[in-house]
Amino acid sequence: MALDPWVISLVAAGTFLVIGIILMILEAKMGIGILAVGGIACVVIAVVILFRIENVPDEYVYFVNILRYTIMISGVALSVFFGYVAYKGYQVRKIKPKLEAESLIGKIGIAKTDIDPKGQVNLEGELWSAECKQKPYAYEKEEVEVIGFEGLTLYVRPAIYKKVEEEMNKEKTKPPRGKKSKS
Numbered sequence: 021m022a023l024d025p026w027v028i029s030l031v032a033a034g035t036f037l038v039i040g041i042i043l044m045i046l047e048a049k050m051g052i053g054i055l056a057v058g059g060i061a062c063v064v065i066a067v068v069i070l071f072r073i074e075n076v077p078d079e080y081v082y083f084v085n086i087l088r089y090t091i092m093i094s095g096v097a098l099s100v101f102f103g104y105v106a107y108k109g110y111q112v113r114k115i116k117p118k119l120e121a122e123s124l125i126g127k128i129g130i131a132k133t134d135i136d137p138k139g140q141v142n143l144e145g146e147l148w149s150a151e152c153k154q155k156p157y158a159y160e161k162e163e164v165e166v167i168g169f170e171g172l173t174l175y176v177r178p179a180i181y182k183k184v185e186e187e188m189n190k191e192k193t194k195p196p197r198g199k200k201s202k203s
Contacts (some may be wrong), residue, residue, distance in 0.1 A: 022195055023076075023115035024073055024075070025064065025074075026073050026074065026075055026076045026080075026084070027070050029070075029072065029073045030070075030073065030084065030087070030197045032066075032069055033066040033067075033069040033070045033073075033091065034066070034091070035066075036062045036063070036065045036066035036069065036124065037062070037063060037066040037091055037095055039059075039062045040058075040059040040060065040061070040063035040065075040066065040095070040098075040099075041056045041059065041063075041098060042059070043055045043059030043062060044056055044059035044060070044098060044099075045120050046059075047059060047102060047105075047106055048102065048106075051106075051113070053106060053109075053110060056105075057102060057103055057106075059099070059102060060099045060102070060103055063095040063096070063098065063099045064095075064099070064129065066091065066095055067091070067092050067095055067096065067154065070088045070091055070092055071088075071092075073088065086173065100163030116149070122169075124143060124166045124174065125163065125166050125167065125168065125169070126142075126167075127143060127144065127165070127166050128163050128164070128165055128166075128179050128182070128184075129141040129142055129143030129144070129148075129163070129164055129166065129174075129176070130143075130161060130162070130163060130164070131150070131158045131159060131160055131161060131162050131164050131176075132141045132147065132160065132162075133160055134157070134159050135150050135151070135152045135157050135158040135159075135164065136152065136157035136158075136159075136175065137151055137152045137153070137157060138150070138151050138152075139151075139152075139158070141164055141174060141176060143164075143174070145167065146173070148172065148173075148174045149172060149173045149174070149177055150164065150173065150174045150175070150176045151173055151174070151176070152164075152175075152176055152177060152178075153167075153177075153183035154177060157178075158176060158177070158178045162178060162179075163178070163179035163180075164176040164178060165177055165178070165179045165181065165182045166181055
C-alpha cells in the first residue's frame with residue numbers, strides 16, 4: 021500500500037516540528053545558541069511543508085486544515101518564545117559580574133565582627149570573609165580598607181592607615197611656606 025503524498029507531507033511536517041521543539045528545549049537547558057536556531061529552522065520548514073499540502077481527499081480536508089493551522093500557530097508561537105529566551109540568555113552571558121574581587125582593592129568597608137586576625141566585612145552590600153595580616157587588628161563597626169584578596173577572603177587593614185597616607189601625601193605636595201624666591 022503506497023502512501024499518498026499529502027500523508028507523507030503531514031508526517032514530515034510533524035517530524036520537523038517535533039525535532040524543532042526538542043532542539044528548543046535542549047537550548048533552554050544548555051544555552052548554546054545554535055540549538056535555538058536549528059529548532060526555529062525546523063519549525064519554519066514544518067510550516068512551509070504544511071502550506072504546500074495539496075490533493076487532500078474530501079473526507080480529510082477538515083482534519084488536515086485544523087491540524088495545519090494548529091501546528092503553524094503553535095510552531096510560530098514556540099519559535100518566538102524560544103527565540104526570545106535564547107536571546108535573553110545570550111545577553112545574560114555577556115554581562116560581566118557586578119563585583120569582581122580585583123575591583124574591590126582600595127575600597128572601604130565596615131567590619132561586621134572583630135577581625136583579629138579573621139572576621140567578616142560588609143563591603144558594597146555584600147558580606148565577605150576577611151583577614152587582617154598586620155596589627156593592630158580591626159574591630160567591629162570600624163572602617164577597613166581592602167588591600168588584597170585570595171579566593172573569597174579579603175585582606176584588610178584599618179582604614180585609618182589610608183587616611184594617614186593621604187594626609188602625608190598632601191603634606192609632601194604642598195610648597196614650603198615662608199621662603200621667597202630671589203630674583
